[in-house]
Amino acid sequence: MSHSHCNHDHSHENLDEIGIQYNLFEKIDIENLQCLNESIDGAGKTVFKPWEKRLDRTQYVESDADEELLFNIPFTGNIKIKGLRISSEDSDSHPAKLRLFKNRPNMTFDDVAMEPDQVFDLQKDSEGVLEYSPKIVTFSSVSHLTMHFPTNFGAENTTIYYIGLRGEWTPGHKHGVTICTYEARPMLEDHKLSNIDSVSKAIQ
Secondary structure, three states: OHHHHHHHHHHHHHHHHHHHHOOHHHHEOHHHOEEEOEOOOOHHHHHOOOHHHOOOOOOOEEEOOOOOEEEEEEEEEEEEEEEEEEEOOOOOOOEOEEEEEEOOOOOOOOOOOOOOOEEEEOOOOOOOOOOEOOOOOOOOOEEEEEEEEOOEOOOOOOEEOEEEEEEEEEEOOOHHHHHHHHHHHHHHHHOOHHHHHHHHHHHO
16 A cells, blocks of 8 residues: 555656746747647647646647648747647647747748758647657757647647647847946946946947
8 A cells, every 4th residue: 555655646746846847938938929820819829838737728729721830939048958748639630740940930831841950750648748859959059949730630620738848948148238248347447437437328
């Protein structure tokens, strides 16, 4: 009895641990995320949600004209993607393939003919239990990720409930700001007041 109880606790710990790791949805610039061919405007944004809501069936995206879906996902910094999970229903509307493009903002269906950075053949997964591992070398400095789902298992439309991203995030540096603060600091110590005035005017 005690042995099975131990396993039960352990599985919960693993799920909690996974949930902590699958937090990159917080680093998506959600206002500028685009989902092309979604049947309801804005629905694509709702599938990037916390791990504990991955089984929530009230928010999902469904394709419109055909089975294709295309997500343009900008991040608030640079991410290293280590794993991804996709949850859909256990039916033919589950996406069958995923094509990933790195750092190619604002892609359209006209652009997807180009060679993707990686392709995954997906299995039906209604609970987000399968993890797909992008190539770390390729997806180590990603400011924008495009996810193209070209096909499903035979239905007219594709449905997705959850897309989870696991990895590391670092803030994006704006080069100009870094140079400003670097140059302004020694000037305060080394130069006369008139120079400081002119520098602060230039910075403003």
